[in-house]
Amino acid sequence: MSEIGHNTGGIAADRLRSIVERIERLSEEKDALATDIREVYAEAKSAGLDVKVLRQLIRERRQDAAEIEERETLLEVYRRALGMLAETPLGEAAVARETRRRVA
Amino acid sequence: MSEIGHNTGGIAADRLRSIVERIERLSEEKDALATDIREVYAEAKSAGLDVKVLRQLIRERRQDAAEIEERETLLEVYRRALGMLAETPLGEAAVARETRRRVA
Amino acid sequence: MSEIGHNTGGIAADRLRSIVERIERLSEEKDALATDIREVYAEAKSAGLDVKVLRQLIRERRQDAAEIEERETLLEVYRRALGMLAETPLGEAAVARETRRRVA
Amino acid sequence: MSEIGHNTGGIAADRLRSIVERIERLSEEKDALATDIREVYAEAKSAGLDVKVLRQLIRERRQDAAEIEERETLLEVYRRALGMLAETPLGEAAVARETRRRVA
DNA sequence: ACTGAAGGCTGCCCGC
DNA sequence: GCGGGCAGCCTTCAGT
Numbered sequence: 001m002s003e004i005g006h007n008t009g010g011i012a013a014d015r016l017r018s019i020v021e022r023i024e025r026l027s028e029e030k031d032a033l034a035t036d037i038r039e040v041y042a043e044a045k046s047a048g049l050d051v052k053v054l055r056q057l058i059r060e061r062r063q064d065a066a067e068i069e070e071r072e073t074l075l076e077v078y079r080r081a082l083g084m085l086a087e088t089p090l091g092e093a094a095v096a097r098e099t100r101r102r103v104a
Numbered sequence: 105m106s107e108i109g110h111n112t113g114g115i116a117a118d119r120l121r122s123i124v125e126r127i128e129r130l131s132e133e134k135d136a137l138a139t140d141i142r143e144v145y146a147e148a149k150s151a152g153l154d155v156k157v158l159r160q161l162i163r164e165r166r167q168d169a170a171e172i173e174e175r176e177t178l179l180e181v182y183r184r185a186l187g188m189l190a191e192t193p194l195g196e197a198a199v200a201r202e203t204r205r206r207v208a
Numbered sequence: 209m210s211e212i213g214h215n216t217g218g219i220a221a222d223r224l225r226s227i228v229e230r231i232e233r234l235s236e237e238k239d240a241l242a243t244d245i246r247e248v249y250a251e252a253k254s255a256g257l258d259v260k261v262l263r264q265l266i267r268e269r270r271q272d273a274a275e276i277e278e279r280e281t282l283l284e285v286y287r288r289a290l291g292m293l294a295e296t297p298l299g300e301a302a303v304a305r306e307t308r309r310r311v312a
Numbered sequence: 313m314s315e316i317g318h319n320t321g322g323i324a325a326d327r328l329r330s331i332v333e334r335i336e337r338l339s340e341e342k343d344a345l346a347t348d349i350r351e352v353y354a355e356a357k358s359a360g361l362d363v364k365v366l367r368q369l370i371r372e373r374r375q376d377a378a379e380i381e382e383r384e385t386l387l388e389v390y391r392r393a394l395g396m397l398a399e400t401p402l403g404e405a406a407v408a409r410e411t412r413r414r415v416a
Numbered sequence: 417a418c419t420g421a422a423g424g425c426t427g428c429c430c431g432c
Numbered sequence: 433g434c435g436g437g438c439a440g441c442c443t444t445c446a447g448t
């Protein structure tokens with residue numbers, strides 16, 4: 001309490017100020033991007049696209065991407081579980097087989 | 105149908121592709137910013153700040169800004185409701201008086 | 209599964225029926241009220257009132273009420289953030305002072 | 313302007329007051345019902361029901377009801393189109409036949 | 417009929 | 433892991 005500058009619960013006011021400003025700055029950029037996205041959708045609409053379907057499409061693509069990501073992660077887990085085996089041709093074959101099984 | 109390139113409901117595939125890519129690109133940037141914001145909050149937390157209160161503070165500041173905006177809009181509505189009256193010196197004085205009252 | 213009556217995912221059909229009926233009953237009443245409100249606006253309009261301004265007025269009054277509520281909540285958040293301080297006479301004075309400042 | 317009481321754009325303040333109060337009263341009741349509905353959904357949830365599916369069910373039932381309503385209206389249109397014919401036994405038979413055809 | 421806003425629903429993120 | 437809280441999306445309705 002006797003230090004130079006105000007403080008807030010033991011936090012220097014400058015630190016707080018910095019944090020608030022950074023958050024607000026980032027939020028503004030985020031909002032600007034949201035606006036941009038909305039504008040692209042508007043453009044799509046005036047080009048005759050069905051916005052609802054378009055959103056669905058984007059959602060599905062995002063989902064697909066996430067699943068690929070997921071598969072990659074899983075594959076890595078298996079690789080580690082199999083140990084160095086995965087580094088050999090035989091091990092790779094085993095991993096590939098397992099992957100096919102999971103996908104099917 | 106005999107044009108070059110596929111089309112989808114009369115929309116050129118290239119046009120659709122462009123739109124999808126732009127949306128996805130913008131969304132990625134938006135998500136990145138969301139991540140950044142989360143990180144700043146995490147930093148704030150580990151600096152000893154009460155994140156809930158911090159969020160409240162940010163919300164409040166944003167709200168205040170929005171309210172100023174709102175007041176402007178509101179004033180315009182009232183001005184229109186007062187009709188041409190607002191176009192006269194007397195009317196302007198009335199509007200100005202009302203504005204002061206509301207702001208105080 | 210061997211109990212009397214059908215069931216749906218472990219839920220007694222009667223229970224489900226009761227829930228659905230209650231929701232539908234309440235929804236009907238809600239819709240009826242929406243209709244009543246619309247009628248009052250119509251009456252206001254044919255009495256020469258500017259409906260747009262009237263809606264704005266109602267919104268404003270609601271907003272004001274909500275803000276008072278909000279302030280109470282906010283105060284509570286701050287109080288908690290101040291911790292046990294608020295439980296002491298000095299702390300209470302500080303909270304009261306802050307409240308006066310915010311309201312003014 | 314020289315009447316007793318204030319006025320607002322030629323509308324008696326009492327009239328305005330009455331309208332505002334009625335709207336606010338009705339809105340409160342409407343909000344209360346919305347809360348009740350939310351509570352029933354909450355109850356359904358804690359009874360193990362899938363709220364999303366439940367909402368879908370309610371929506372479908374509402375839709376069905378609207379379609380029956382629609383059919384009734386349509387039937388009435390046909391009746392009128394058939395004129396007094398509908399008042400005779402032969403006409404009723406024709407209407408009944410038409411109705412069966414539509415439902416099938 | 418279209419547009420723009422208001423309210424309700426859904427999916428996500430945080431805290432427990 | 434879950435349940436509550438919050439932001440974004442969708443739907444509906446008033447207005448033009």
